[in-house]
Amino acid sequence: xxxHERIDGMRNGVSRRSFVKSVGLGASAAAxxxxxxxxxxxxxxxxxxxxxERPLLLHNNENPLGPGTRVIAAMNDALxxxxxxxxxxxxxxxxxxxxxxxxxxxxxxxxxxxxxxTQLLRSATQVFxxxxxxxxxxxxSYEEVRDYATLxxxxxxxxxLKDMSLDLTAMADAARGAGLVFVNNPNNPTxxxxxxxxxxxxxxxxxxxxxxxxxxxxxxxxYVTDPGHETQIPRAVKERRVIVARTFSKAHGMAGMRIGWxxxxxxxxxxxxxxxxxxxxxxxxxxxxRTSILNPDRIAHEAERNTAARQFTLDWFASRDIATTDxxxxxxxxxxxxxxxxxxxxxxxHGILVxxxxxxxxxxxxxxxxSTMDDMRRAVxxxxxxxxxxxxxxNGRRSDAAAA
Amino acid sequence: xxxSRRAFFGLDVSSGQPTAPLIIARGREALAEELGPLGSEIGxxxxxxxxEIRISSNENPLGPPPAAVEAIRGSFGRxxxxxxxxxxxxxxxxxxxLAEKHGCEPDNIVLGAGSGEILKNAAHAFTNRDxxxxxxxxxxxxxxxxxxxxxxxxxxxxxxxxxxxxxLDAMEAAARGAGLIFLCNPNNPTxxxxxxxxxxxxxxxxxxxxxxxxxxxDEAYHEYVTHPDYEPALELALETxxxxxxxTFSKLFGMAGMRIGYxxxxxDTIATLRRYSLTVNTNVPGLAAAYAAVRxxxxxxxxxxxxxxxxxxxxxxxxxxxLECYNSQTNFIFVELGRPAADxxxxxxxHGVSVxxxxxxxxxxxxxxxxxxxxxxxRACEVFEExxx
Numbered sequence: 091x092x093x094h095e096r097i098d099g100m101r102n103g104v105s106r107r108s109f110v111k112s113v114g115l116g117a118s119a120a121a122x123x124x125x126x127x128x129x130x131x132x133x134x135x136x137x138x139x140x141x142x143e144r145p146l147l148l149h150n151n152e153n154p155l156g157p158g159t160r161v162i163a164a165m166n167d168a169l170x171x172x173x174x175x176x177x178x179x180x181x182x183x184x185x186x187x188x189x190x191x192x193x194x195x196x197x198x199x200x201x202x203x204x205x206x207x208t209q210l211l212r213s214a215t216q217v218f219x220x221x222x223x224x225x226x227x228x229x230x231s232y233e234e235v236r237d238y239a240t241l242x243x244x245x246x247x248x249x250x251l252k253d254m255s256l257d258l259t260a261m262a263d264a265a266r267g268a269g270l271v272f273v274n275n276p277n278n279p280t281x282x283x284x285x286x287x288x289x290x291x292x293x294x295x296x297x298x299x300x301x302x303x304x305x306x307x308x309x310x311x312x313y314v315t316d317p318g319h320e321t322q323i324p325r326a327v328k329e330r331r332v333i334v335a336r337t338f339s340k341a342h343g344m345a346g347m348r349i350g351w352x353x354x355x356x357x358x359x360x361x362x363x364x365x366x367x368x369x370x371x372x373x374x375x376x377x378x379x380r381t382s383i384l385n386p387d388r389i390a391h392e393a394e395r396n397t398a399a400r401q402f403t404l405d406w407f408a409s410r411d412i413a414t415t416d417x418x419x420x421x422x423x424x425x426x427x428x429x430x431x432x433x434x435x436x437x438x439x440h441g442i443l444v445x446x447x448x449x450x451x452x453x454x455x456x457x458x459x460x461s462t463m464d465d466m467r468r469a470v471x472x473x474x475x476x477x478x479x480x481x482x483x484x485n486g487r488r489s490d491a492a493a494a
Numbered sequence: 495x496x497x498s499r500r501a502f503f504g505l506d507v508s509s510g511q512p513t514a515p516l517i518i519a520r521g522r523e524a525l526a527e528e529l530g531p532l533g534s535e536i537g538x539x540x541x542x543x544x545x546e547i548r549i550s551s552n553e554n555p556l557g558p559p560p561a562a563v564e565a566i567r568g569s570f571g572r573x574x575x576x577x578x579x580x581x582x583x584x585x586x587x588x589x590x591x592l593a594e595k596h597g598c599e600p601d602n603i604v605l606g607a608g609s610g611e612i613l614k615n616a617a618h619a620f621t622n623r624d625x626x627x628x629x630x631x632x633x634x635x636x637x638x639x640x641x642x643x644x645x646x647x648x649x650x651x652x653x654x655x656x657x658x659x660x661x662l663d664a665m666e667a668a669a670r671g672a673g674l675i676f677l678c679n680p681n682n683p684t685x686x687x688x689x690x691x692x693x694x695x696x697x698x699x700x701x702x703x704x705x706x707x708x709x710x711x712d713e714a715y716h717e718y719v720t721h722p723d724y725e726p727a728l729e730l731a732l733e734t735x736x737x738x739x740x741x742t743f744s745k746l747f748g749m750a751g752m753r754i755g756y757x758x759x760x761x762d763t764i765a766t767l768r769r770y771s772l773t774v775n776t777n778v779p780g781l782a783a784a785y786a787a788v789r790x791x792x793x794x795x796x797x798x799x800x801x802x803x804x805x806x807x808x809x810x811x812x813x814x815x816x817l818e819c820y821n822s823q824t825n826f827i828f829v830e831l832g833r834p835a836a837d838x839x840x841x842x843x844x845h846g847v848s849v850x851x852x853x854x855x856x857x858x859x860x861x862x863x864x865x866x867x868x869x870x871x872x873r874a875c876e877v878f879e880e881x882x883x
Contacts, residue, residue, distance in 0.1 A: 156575030343575035346778025373751030
């Protein structure tokens with residue numbers, strides 16, 4: 091399958107050996123970090139990470155500040171009052187579900203939690219696609235559903251972007267006969283957003299013309315500043331074929347805690363539960379996530395912080411005449427004009443890790459996660475120094491100064 | 495003590511701090527639903543209430559080693575916001591530590607969100623409509639459910655009523671053409687163990703008669719075994735294609751709430767299992783805790799000793815009541831009551847003691863009781879005596 095080949099190609103794009111050789115600071119640390127994410131950790135398996143050596147991580151769209159003090163206190167409380175860590179997660183799951191439901195004004199039986207939103211994306215893909223019911227997604231977009239459908243031998247239609255945004259018309263066209271349409275809004279890696287009206291119209295079309303389920307992944311919802319944005323949660327309450335996915339991994343700063351959630355009709359949730367492995371959540375995360383969602387002020391502050399650092403970074407690229415998309419997330423997609431691999435390698439020599447290849451844009455575009463303002467000031471200085479270098483490399487002109 | 499939703503929302507929401515009664519109240523209503531079919535696998539769905547003796551879910555009543563608790567606390571501030579491949583320790587650190595512990599390569603290890611995730615992934619990877627699934631009954635149920643969902647035939651071989659042990663001969667015979675054979679050793683819920691030579695002979699026979707069948711030894715209770723003839727299947731798994739073992743930090747290591755387990759086996763089998771793993775299956779505090787716990791050899795010995803003593807007390811007490819248990823090699827016992835487990839459970843519950851759920855096809859006669867602390871078991875035994883009188 092075409093999609094699958096492309097993913098494999100991407101994974102194999104960089105050998106561990108070449109990374110280890112190329113890196114000056116804590117070689118093993120950087121070798122592990124440099125792999126963008128989930129699927130790649132296994133390849134760095136034999137390397138152990140020395141404590142304290144951590145490059146600036148601008149490659150996985152994490153919240154650099156992590157969770158707030160209240161959340162940490164709640165997670166510590168999970169360890170108090172008896173050996174709760176020794177107990178199965180139990181009631182803490184229901185308690186988190188209640189809090190999510192309350193804060194989003196939906197009934198509790200419309201909420202389901204998972205090990206990051208990724209587990210929920212997988213469960214939906216498992217139950218709603220099949221060898222005869224394909225998955226519709228975009229390319230590039232968040233790969234979880236595509237990889238998982240492919241693993242199951244379920245066909246995938248990954249529609250190319252149009253003007254760096256999801257091609258909603260093409261996706262609706264492809265939805266005929268599909269089992270599931272996956273809509274990442276804002277879209278990772280392009281950071282672009284479709285308005286509530288546009289997504290609403292897409293949903294209308296798919297509901298009226300097809301039998302497909304629609305999953306809107308709003309992982310970056312909290313970081314959106316575009317006034318035209320609307321969550322599709324109300325739609326998921328009304329329509330049993332609409333699922334909205336959210337996560338605690340981004341603005342809530344809990345990527346390491348592994349909690350995501352969906353809003354969907356109870357019948358839809360019941361179908362996902364037929365497959366879903368419910369015991370994937372840990373006790374501190376459940377208590378921390380509950381505290382986090384009950385404290386929306388902190389998320390608002392985090393969004394403000396991100397917006398400022400993001401704007402600073404976008405402005406810097408504009409000052410260098412480097413195009414970026416209209417980022418509505420905690421990362422940006424920039425047309426550096428050089429291969430992402432070269433840009434990545436050059437930054438890595440300065441202790442900064444940026445995003446991996448996102449074909450078919452990997453020859454000119456890079457994804458850069460937004461960290462703190464201080465981090466981004468440091469980062470743009472490095473970008474300033476490496477971009478000409480990367481350009482020379484990509485032009486085939488080696489520079490000794492560049493390698494220094 | 496059901497609380498209305500209004501009362502739930504009315505309390506302490508501003509601080510966002512959970513309060514124990516609320517957790518308990520809500521938990522009872524919601525968890526079974528949240529876990530779906532797995533709800534019944536867990537049995538009890540809320541943290542123990544004040545005074546409750548929870549001996550239903552085969553948990554370590556004392557929780558993790560102190561070093562693991564410290565590691566969990568330490569992980570929150572620095573790394574909670576980082577994915578587990580960016581944290582310190584990260585997934586590969588734990589993998590390497592486990593490989594070192596078991597004398598194998600990292601390629602021989604797969605991590606899971608508890609071993610349960612790996613059980614599920616194995617059924618997903620190795621069974622389908624044409625490749626059936628073989629297990630014992632009663633045994634750990636979850637992989638059967640996954641296989642059934644995928645349209646695979648599930649062949650469940652009853653345990654021996656005489657000694658509670660899995661019927662290895664019948665399982666071998668049923669393995670021909672199977673995709674996966676699941677052998678829980680020690681077996682949950684019957685608590686019995688098979689000897690090293692039995693396990694090796696079993697694997698040899700299955701490999702000879704059905705070379706494409708994957709053999710899964712679930713050793714969740716490994717660390718609690720005291721039987722002198724028991725041997726873990728680790729070496730067997732490392733040297734034999736299509737054989738793997740699962741282990742967990744949920745049982746003796748007291749980290750059921752942290753969701754970390756792992757599989758060990760031939761690198762090809764492990765590579766397949768990894769393809770089915772949740773993309774980011776482990777959590778940062780769980781990794782830190784497990785990484786700390788791997789080195790806690792004294793903890794293992796002490797907890798095993800503590801469990802054995804509390805178990806022996808319970809078994810002896812029940813024997814004085816004329817009740818027999820199978821030879822338990824775990825942190826639970828399976829006792830022949832001669833009456834339905836449900837009645838016993840309800841009666842115990844009245845006295846603040848939670849015991850295990852029904853385990854068909856033996857639920858009319860047998861009950862599973864997890865081993866708590868010695869104090870808990872003394873109090874529980876008083877309750878048993880009263881309700882069984």
